[in-house]
Amino acid sequence: MSYIDVLNKAEDQVTPGMSACQGCGGELVLRTVLKIAGENTIVGIPPGCMAGAGVVGWNYANGLKIPVHIPLLDNTASFLTGLSQIYERKGRADVNIVAVAGDGATADCGFQSLSASAERNEKMLYVCYDNEGYMNTGYQRSSTTTKGSRTSTTPIGTVINGKQQQQKYLPLILSMHGLTYCATASVSHMADLVMKVEKGLEASKKGFAYLHVFSPCPTGWAYPADKAIEVARNAVKANVFPLWEMEDGTYKINVANKMPISVEEFVKGIGKFKNLSREDVGSIQKAVDERYELLKRLAGV
Secondary structure (H helix, E strand, O other), X not given: OOHHHHHHHOOOXXXXXXXXXXXXXXXXXXXXXXXXXXXXXXXXXXXXXHHHHHXXXXXXXXXXXXXXXXXXXXXXXXXXXXXXXXXXXXXXXXXXXXXXXXXXXXHHOOXXXXXXXXXXXXXXXXXXXXXXXXXXXXXXXXXXXXXOOXXXXXXXXXXXXXXOOOOOOHHXXXXXXXXXXXXXXXXOOHHHHHHHHHHHHHHOOOOEEEEEEEOOOHHHXXXXXXXXXXXXXXXXXXXXXXXXXXXXXXXXXXXOOOOOOOHHXXXXXXXXXXXXXXXXHHHHHHHHXXXXXXXXXXXXX
């Protein structure tokens, strides 16, 4: 059975009503992960887009068909650590312990508990849907926001021209914690995403598994909602978001771009990048190229 067949046959654990924005990558991540994880799953979703849309649902009714809890913004991994350990003590190792968290709750506010849980190799699958900002509160910059992005805290003006710093590359940082499994994925490459969710769930029975998913946001990024998958696909094509995995210390690039498109082509039509200067584009391109070369060396390419 193909990975797409697996997805088609799986039962949706998210209710039909959904209050996420049109074209939301986070919703697609949530539905896909929980479809594969199935009903024998407990999920933690910290404050953010998916806590509001995926948990509250419509009219304050639960948006999920499985047990879900909204921990604090900074303690998702800690909360799930306790949950994982109590179920293991009860002899219920079959229960999937899963986090679905945004980049703010993962790379910034929650990084301390995330790193600590990863270092201790706690048994869970932690999924970050990365839309490069605190979207649920009006799009403030996070540490994973791409340089030059226009956000409410890095506006376009005479003092600064969008975010001034390069983004934190969190998945590689997590992989250096000696995880059982670590991977990147994108909503534009669904078969690859399903494969990695399955691997992550299997690895979570042995230790900490981490999946970092590219989840562009039409509302915050300012592009048409029907272009969401195209934007995500172009990010992979440009090596802005390369797809790779690490299993037991061995790195593998899943999608190798022999002729990648340029960063300049990737940013076209995306509102948050509309004021990028030529120097800004060149700076992002340099960071993208250096990061991809590092990944190739790690993968032995």
